[in-house]
Amino acid sequence: MNGHCGLNAAAKVGKVRQARERLYRIEGIVLKRQDFGEADRVLTLLTPDRGKLRAVAKGVRRTTSRKAGHIELFSQSHLLLAKGRTMDVITQAQAVNLFRALHDDLLRFTYASYMAELVDKFLEEEDAQEDVYLLLRGGLEALGETQGESSLALLTRFFELRLLSLVGFQPSLFACANCGQPLDAVDQYFSATAGGALCPACRTSQRDALPLTLNALKVLRFLQTRDYPQVRSLVLSADVHRELERLLLRYLTQVLERHLKSPEFLELVRGVNPVAG
Numbered sequence: 001m002n003g004h005c006g007l008n009a010a011a012k013v014g015k016v017r018q019a020r021e022r023l024y025r026i027e028g029i030v031l032k033r034q035d036f037g038e039a040d041r042v043l044t045l046l047t048p049d050r051g052k053l054r055a056v057a058k059g060v061r062r063t064t065s066r067k068a069g070h071i072e073l074f075s076q077s078h079l080l081l082a083k084g085r086t087m088d089v090i091t092q093a094q095a096v097n098l099f100r101a102l103h104d105d106l107l108r109f110t111y112a113s114y115m116a117e118l119v120d121k122f123l124e125e126e127d128a129q130e131d132v133y134l135l136l137r138g139g140l141e142a143l144g145e146t147q148g149e150s151s152l153a154l155l156t157r158f159f160e161l162r163l164l165s166l167v168g169f170q171p172s173l174f175a176c177a178n179c180g181q182p183l184d185a186v187d188q189y190f191s192a193t194a195g196g197a198l199c200p201a202c203r204t205s206q207r208d209a210l211p212l213t214l215n216a217l218k219v220l221r222f223l224q225t226r227d228y229p230q231v232r233s234l235v236l237s238a239d240v241h242r243e244l245e246r247l248l249l250r251y252l253t254q255v256l257e258r259h260l261k262s263p264e265f266l267e268l269v270r271g272v273n274p275v276a277g
């Protein structure tokens, strides 16, 4: 081997090493997809160890793209990314779970979109929270196996409460959010601004206080403290379903201080599929 060849080989090794350093592997769930340029998409991904991140998938809107089928909405995939100047680029994708059952049913799809949107809104980029990742993955799996509006709604209420706890906004359900006294077994009130249930004596302390029935309070406590296998067998009346949905939506909106799009979409779908009495 002459000196010339040796130099070339060294340069080659250097290049390969450089390319390797620019590449990294992640596991992620696709939270959101936006069309970008002529044939690209920007994906918002949730990962267990890097939190939320955005990356571009080039050419995936072309019918010939091999990656496209592995990075559908909600897909859980193994991805190889290359560091880019403004945004990282997805160079390989291999789906682990496509959650097909969520795409075959409009109602499930809507609930899955809502879960993904909540997670997207609650997490900042690069804010790694593995338990939120596991919650979303479990939530999507459970949605795919759940049928019927009331079961889907119950699962979603469980998801909302668990997410709120994980991101540090667990509502107070055992003691009054205003005076701190333990709550008696009677109808109470709820204030999103106070951060939870209010005892009857404190109802006038918050302008946004709403009545909270004892039944709904019991269900909220159950959802907050039990695991899903215990929760899934609950059967609730349509009134309690409505009360819980309204209350949690108000609380979530207050916490996020932003307007959520998905609940409006849920209302729209509900017009077609009313909650069974």
Ligand SMILES: [Zn+2]
Pocket: 176, 177, 178, 179, 180, 181, 198, 199, 200, 201, 202
């Ligand atoms: Zn009180």
